Amino acid sequence: ETGVTQSPTHLIKTRGQQVTLRCSSQSGHNTVSWYQQALGQGPQFIFQYYREEENGRGNFPPRFSGLQFPNYSSELNVNALELDDSALYLCASRLGQGGSYNEQFFGPGTRLTVL
Amino acid sequence: SQQGEEDPQALSIQEGENATMNCSYKTSINNLQWYRQNSGRGLVHLILIRSNEREKHSGRLRVTLDTSKKSSSLLITASRAADTASYFCATEIWSKNAGGTSYGKLTFGQGTILTVHP
Numbered sequence: 001e002t003g004v005t006q007s008p009t010h011l012i013k014t015r016g017q018q019v020t021l022r023c024s025s026q027s028g029h030n031t032v033s034w035y036q037q038a039l040g041q042g043p044q045f046i047f048q049y050y051r052e053e054e055n056g057r058g059n060f061p062p063r064f065s066g067l068q069f070p071n072y073s074s075e076l077n078v079n080a081l082e083l084d085d086s087a088l089y090l091c092a093s094r095l096g097q098g099g100s101y102n103e104q105f106f107g108p109g110t111r112l113t114v115l
Numbered sequence: 116s117q118q119g120e121e122d123p124q125a126l127s128i129q130e131g132e133n134a135t136m137n138c139s140y141k142t143s144i145n146n147l148q149w150y151r152q153n154s155g156r157g158l159v160h161l162i163l164i165r166s167n168e169r170e171k172h173s174g175r176l177r178v179t180l181d182t183s184k185k186s187s188s189l190l191i192t193a194s195r196a197a198d199t200a201s202y203f204c205a206t207e208i209w210s211k212n213a214g215g216t217s218y219g220k221l222t223f224g225q226g227t228i229l230t231v232h233p
Contacts, residue, residue, distance in 0.1 A: 092158075
């Protein structure tokens, strides 16, 4: 157990709907990153939040958005869901922003299925 | 495209044998990390090797990094059935956003599925 928790564990949505996934970072960790892992693939970086601001983003469209709260917990929001959004969504927390060798700790993930 | 490419895609061995997984990447990196994932669950961090390091050990794990060849290997010695999992290499590159704030982006390979038979 890493101390990073995610909710819900599983979620089923239909195409066009919106979804919010939640992540609580490990105590004291001020940076949260989100990753999308399609079946049989490695995780892909969506974005990173540091001190409540998005400070890095991967190749994902604007309908993927997020928030980070003062307690460093985070949300991932996906609008206008598409079938290809079906994946395991992982969040990871670390101490400090980029440019450090601090380990990232991953949560157990949320499995999203879009029908 | 994936920064890291892993080889082999699948590896099946007997308990007690050694398992070697390889990872190649395309661009300069700040560090390379190896992770383990059991049955589509969260990732467990195994080891981080900095770009100026060549070898690192942690228990039964040995990681090498050759930046001239842009490749890394993970060796698991005396494997156990509990080592059965998917293993991913991830390269980290530090970047700065438009506001000048730095962030670290992990880019993962597609992973190696390791099966250790009792």
